[in-house]
Amino acid sequence: MTRMQTIALFDLDGVIVDTEGQYTLFWEKVGKRDFPETEDFATRIKGHTLKQIVGEYYPNDAEKRQQVIEELWQFEREMDFPYIKGAVTFVRALREAKIPVAVVTSSDNKKMQCLFKCHPELPELFDRIFTAEDARRSKPAPDCYIDAARALGGDAQDAVVFEDSISGLQAGRNSGALVVGLTTTNSAKVIEPLCDKVINDFTEITVVQMCNLLNNK
Numbered sequence: 001m002t003r004m005q006t007i008a009l010f011d012l013d014g015v016i017v018d019t020e021g022q023y024t025l026f027w028e029k030v031g032k033r034d035f036p037e038t039e040d041f042a043t044r045i046k047g048h049t050l051k052q053i054v055g056e057y058y059p060n061d062a063e064k065r066q067q068v069i070e071e072l073w074q075f076e077r078e079m080d081f082p083y084i085k086g087a088v089t090f091v092r093a094l095r096e097a098k099i100p101v102a103v104v105t106s107s108d109n110k111k112m113q114c115l116f117k118c119h120p121e122l123p124e125l126f127d128r129i130f131t132a133e134d135a136r137r138s139k140p141a142p143d144c145y146i147d148a149a150r151a152l153g154g155d156a157q158d159a160v161v162f163e164d165s166i167s168g169l170q171a172g173r174n175s176g177a178l179v180v181g182l183t184t185t186n187s188a189k190v191i192e193p194l195c196d197k198v199i200n201d202f203t204e205i206t207v208v209q210m211c212n213l214l215n216n217k
Helices: 020-034 050-057 062-078 087-096 109-118 143-151 166-175 188-194 207-215
Strands: 007-010 101-104 128-130 159-163 178-182 197-199
Touching: 007 087, 007 143, 020 062, 050 062, 062 109, 087 101, 087 207, 101 143, 128 143, 143 159, 143 166, 159 166, 159 207, 166 178, 166 188, 178 188, 178 207, 188 197
Parallel strands: 007 101, 007 159, 101 128, 159 178, 178 197
Antiparallel strands: none
């Protein structure tokens, strides 16, 4: 079946930029300090927006909530944003093939400004960049991918979603898109049930292979 409009939608952290390890260390530190009884705190919050995290875990402590927000902002101002191997080459190949591409991230605009300072070329790589401020509901709700596909002139069922976190993979699957999972955050064994294909990085997939996966969906 030939698709009306093939679209490629990318999560950011752990998909375009290799930052998940840094965030894990940050949230592990916060978890040990504020929630010592929750051993997997850093894992639980992966893929969630900052607003969602502080709202769920600090609902009645405005002072502590603001402290964590400011700590994260400071951390993001100083962190590194290395690209996932092959990501830029793959996105550019998609653009050359006239396939619309977008970032769909749970990160907020303030964090994105830190990223753009490190990679001023990144906004020009994509047709659109959707952030936490654009989402009606946070992942694993599918809204962000459904809305992004529509904004690019297509439908989520004609899209390929690239994700790494469990909540993100669930959002992609729930949207009706074809889902490619990266092993940058979780092992292949963990994410396989939520993916149509698993890759370690973007050297393991081509534009033709992506389109064939979608056409054979």
